[in-house]
Amino acid sequence: MAKKVTIQILADLAQEREERYHSHNPLAPGHRMCIGCGIPPIVNEVLLAIDKPVVVSTATGCLEVTTGVYPYTAWNTPWIHVNFQSAAAVIGGVEAAYNVLKKKGLIGEDIEFVAFGGDGGTYDIGFQALSAAVERGHNFLYVCYNNEGYQNTGYQKSSATPIGAYTKTTPVGSAKVGKQEPRKDLTMIMAAHGIPYVAQASPHIYRDLTRKVKKALTFKGPKFINVLQPCTLSWRFAPEDTMRLAKLAVETRYWPVYEVIHGKYWKVNIKPKRPKPIEEYIAAQPRWKHVLKYPEIVERIQKEVDDKWNHLLALEEMSKALAEKEGIDYEALFANPEDNKESQ
Amino acid sequence: MPTKVIALTGNQAAAEAMRQINFDVAAVYPISPQTELMGFFAEYVANGEVDTDMVAVEGEHSAMAACIGAAAAGARVITASAGPGIAYMVENLYIASGMRLPIVLIDVNRALSAPLSIHCDHADSMLTRDSSWISIFSENAQEAYHNLIMSVKIAEKAMFPVIVNYDGYIVSHSIENVEVLDDETVRNFVGPSGIHRIPYPLLDVSKPVTYGATAQPDYYTECKYQQHVDFLKVYDIFREVAQEFESISGKYYDFIEEYMTDDAEYIGISMGSSFGTLKDAVNALRAQGRKVGAIKIRLYRPFPVKEVARALSNAKGVAVFDRADSFDGIGGPLFKDVASAVFHNQNRPLIHNFIYGLGGREIHEEEFMRAFDRVERLEKGVESRDYLVEYLQVRA
Numbered sequence: 001m002a003k004k005v006t007i008q009i010l011a012d013l014a015q016e017r018e019e020r021y022h023s024h025n026p027l028a029p030g031h032r033m034c035i036g037c038g039i040p041p042i043v044n045e046v047l048l049a050i051d052k053p054v055v056v057s058t059a060t061g062c063l064e065v066t067t068g069v070y071p072y073t074a075w076n077t078p079w080i081h082v083n084f085q086s087a088a089a090v091i092g093g094v095e096a097a098y099n100v101l102k103k104k105g106l107i108g109e110d111i112e113f114v115a116f117g118g119d120g121g122t123y124d125i126g127f128q129a130l131s132a133a134v135e136r137g138h139n140f141l142y143v144c145y146n147n148e149g150y151q152n153t154g155y156q157k158s159s160a161t162p163i164g165a166y167t168k169t170t171p172v173g174s175a176k177v178g179k180q181e182p183r184k185d186l187t188m189i190m191a192a193h194g195i196p197y198v199a200q201a202s203p204h205i206y207r208d209l210t211r212k213v214k215k216a217l218t219f220k221g222p223k224f225i226n227v228l229q230p231c232t233l234s235w236r237f238a239p240e241d242t243m244r245l246a247k248l249a250v251e252t253r254y255w256p257v258y259e260v261i262h263g264k265y266w267k268v269n270i271k272p273k274r275p276k277p278i279e280e281y282i283a284a285q286p287r288w289k290h291v292l293k294y295p296e297i298v299e300r301i302q303k304e305v306d307d308k309w310n311h312l313l314a315l316e317e318m319s320k321a322l323a324e325k326e327g328i329d330y331e332a333l334f335a336n337p338e339d340n341k342e343s344q
Numbered sequence: 345m346p347t348k349v350i351a352l353t354g355n356q357a358a359a360e361a362m363r364q365i366n367f368d369v370a371a372v373y374p375i376s377p378q379t380e381l382m383g384f385f386a387e388y389v390a391n392g393e394v395d396t397d398m399v400a401v402e403g404e405h406s407a408m409a410a411c412i413g414a415a416a417a418g419a420r421v422i423t424a425s426a427g428p429g430i431a432y433m434v435e436n437l438y439i440a441s442g443m444r445l446p447i448v449l450i451d452v453n454r455a456l457s458a459p460l461s462i463h464c465d466h467a468d469s470m471l472t473r474d475s476s477w478i479s480i481f482s483e484n485a486q487e488a489y490h491n492l493i494m495s496v497k498i499a500e501k502a503m504f505p506v507i508v509n510y511d512g513y514i515v516s517h518s519i520e521n522v523e524v525l526d527d528e529t530v531r532n533f534v535g536p537s538g539i540h541r542i543p544y545p546l547l548d549v550s551k552p553v554t555y556g557a558t559a560q561p562d563y564y565t566e567c568k569y570q571q572h573v574d575f576l577k578v579y580d581i582f583r584e585v586a587q588e589f590e591s592i593s594g595k596y597y598d599f600i601e602e603y604m605t606d607d608a609e610y611i612g613i614s615m616g617s618s619f620g621t622l623k624d625a626v627n628a629l630r631a632q633g634r635k636v637g638a639i640k641i642r643l644y645r646p647f648p649v650k651e652v653a654r655a656l657s658n659a660k661g662v663a664v665f666d667r668a669d670s671f672d673g674i675g676g677p678l679f680k681d682v683a684s685a686v687f688h689n690q691n692r693p694l695i696h697n698f699i700y701g702l703g704g705r706e707i708h709e710e711e712f713m714r715a716f717d718r719v720e721r722l723e724k725g726v727e728s729r730d731y732l733v734e735y736l737q738v739r740a
């Protein structure tokens with residue numbers, strides 16, 4: 001392990017990012033996302049972490065409608081959008097083409113393949129295509145920017161929307177208070193596919209997200225990263241608070257940041273020593289804060305959060321024990337890919 | 345022209361063409377009567393007889409999405425489906441043509457549900473008629489084989505995707521003698537693969553391109569206008585490729601095929617496998633001294649407007665046989681196409697529409713003959729009609 005002072009690592013990373021951004025600039029400025037939107041930092045963090053040329057596919061949604069508005073494009077990297085539900089199928093097709101043409105000697109470069117989808121395009125309508133593309137074993141990284149609703153169409157519920165949250169299809173009424181059902185746990189479902197790498201991340205810890213992308217790309221085959229993405233417009237917080245919201249989600253354990261290798265080995269990357277109460281995160285979001293008037297709903301939310309958290313910790317413990325039984329070095333499994341490079 | 349004649353079903357003939365073309369990517373999902381075709385082709389893949397990556401996807405929507413991705417990447421792509429599979433693909437069919445991707449789709453024509461039927465009619469293909477896919481109908485296994493080889497070249501010259509249709513079971517599962525070209529001739533004809541066959545391959549990472557942008561009202565019309573203008577160029581491209589194909593096969597395929605139309609007063613029009621039966625009906629009526637003829641539509645989209653107008657310029661009555669109903673009070677899709685084509689003719693014939701062959705219902709010479717009789721009596725004013733369309737075959 002490299003023994004650098006944390007602050008120095010951060011400064012180096014920030015500088016490297018800055019330099020790469022200006023030389024490389026995969027998603028150029030001038031796109032039309034809302035001020036304070038969490039998507040651009042996620043996309044940049046993901047793409048800047050990749051050293052090779054990248055082909056990107058994107059599902060219909062905010063990212064797509066704001067970055068390729070004919071006759072302009074914000075994409076400085078080959079990019080394709082087919083429709084709402086097909087981001088994974090499309091990138092699978094591109095990758096299949098690449099494999100054949102490479103085998104025939106018609107392409108020289110090593111190319112990486114990345115798909116982006118919102119939670120609607122990933123958890124819901126695009127889930128079948130994603131699950132199948134992953135089962136087929138295409139070599140690609142799928143990144144879900146998860147803003148917990150269909151934002152592009154004006155904020156309707158998705159299966160990532162939390163209990164009690166207001167959306168246009170789950171209004172707050174006298175008979176029903178916002179969304180009734182808990183969030184679908186897509187990260188767990190992806191892990192159950194047994195693919196090489198699955199993770200949850202948050203854009204405010206860009207070091208972690210960058211590392212996860214690099215880590216993911218050390219594996220051949222399908223990789224999935226679910227990134228929480230605060231949406232200023234629909235969650236209704238001030239544009240400058242995006243990262244604060246993301247941070248609160250992690251500090252309340254609402255959005256655990258963790259990774260899973262081969263669907264077997266689990267590691268929770270950040271364990272808040274004194275987790276903040278969920279109320280603090282809820283109160284920061286006008287889309288959701290009405291639930292604070294209903295203790296039984298807050299209790300349901302807190303229970304969901306606690307149950308998931310405890311489940312994750314149990315999985316982590318189990319996988320440590322499993323690794324030991326198998327004679328595998330658990331810590332080495334999750335080592336920083338950069339550290340591996342240094343030690344080689 | 346080294347050829348050999350072998351007994352093949354329609355599906356075997358199509359699989360043989362696919363093997364010879366040796367394209368790059370096939371993203372497919374099984375559905376009767378296409379399953380067998382993909383089974384044959386999967387064996388070629390498994391035995392290393394082709395370089396193709398066969399991506400066995402989880403549904404037709406993803407099949408076409410993956411084909412779009414692969415074609416935009418720069419690969420040569422062929423897929424196949426039928427009936428409900430085509431219906432499930434429709435959203436992506438429009439995207440493929442809007443992106444101007446030279447994908448080839450084999451449609452082993454099958455009826456749409458409900459009621460469910462795995463048998464032939466043309467309702468599936470009619471879902472695609474406004475999608476700016478070039479659409480070619482094949483009468484038999486020989487034509488399916490030839491059309492498929494030509495379609496690769498037509499697609500890449502026109503930069504539009506192509507649908508090659510042949511009738512489910514009637515063609516796909518019937519054995520006939522098929523003249524097969526040798527591998528080298530086919531490979532030379534279609535030319536080598538490689539991303540620079542198309543102008544803007546995604547995999548040319550040195551020149552990043554954007555596929556699938558959003559267009560606002562200020563540009564959408566211009567995008568569609570370009571598509572419109574270029575789609576009209578398909579007529580010339582089709583002929584060019586057909587001529588080139590004639591030089592390797594000895595067969596020339598025009599937009600339409602005419603049978604005894606020169607002096608014909610009454611003409612029947614159909615597409616696909618029923619044309620043989622229609623010709624039999626013409627022969628039987630000619631034997632009775634009746635002046636009848638038949639036309640087969642081979643190129644369905646873009647529609648051969650001028651050729652149909654010319655071929656019908658002296659006809660008194662026309663029977664259009666549709667293997668799909670439009671349920672619109674007017675008539676089947678082919679009927680409306682033919683009616684539009686002859687609208688500006690000086691001698692406009694009487695046109696009547698017959699729906700036949702739905703869900704695999706067999707069609708017989710006598711039924712077509714009855715339709716000719718009906719058109720003649722309508723034309724002579726002996727009989728009248730309430731609607732422009734009627735069913736030719738309904739159980740009593």
Ligand SMILES: Cc1ncc(C[n+]2csc(CCOP(=O)(O)OP(=O)(O)O)c2C)c(N)n1
Pocket residue numbers: 059060061062063083084085117118119120121122147149150151152153158
């Ligand atoms: C087949 C289909 N159904 C519905 C839509 C309408 N639609 C476009 S984007 C969208 C929501 C996207 O939500 P999400 O995937 O969460 O991405 P976000 O908008 O949040 O970026 C919907 C419903 C569509 N484009 N295509």
Ligand code: SF4
Pocket residue numbers: 032033034036037038039062147151152230231232233234
């Ligand atoms: S609506 Fe939300 S997700 Fe969409 S661009 Fe605006 S902030 Fe981003």
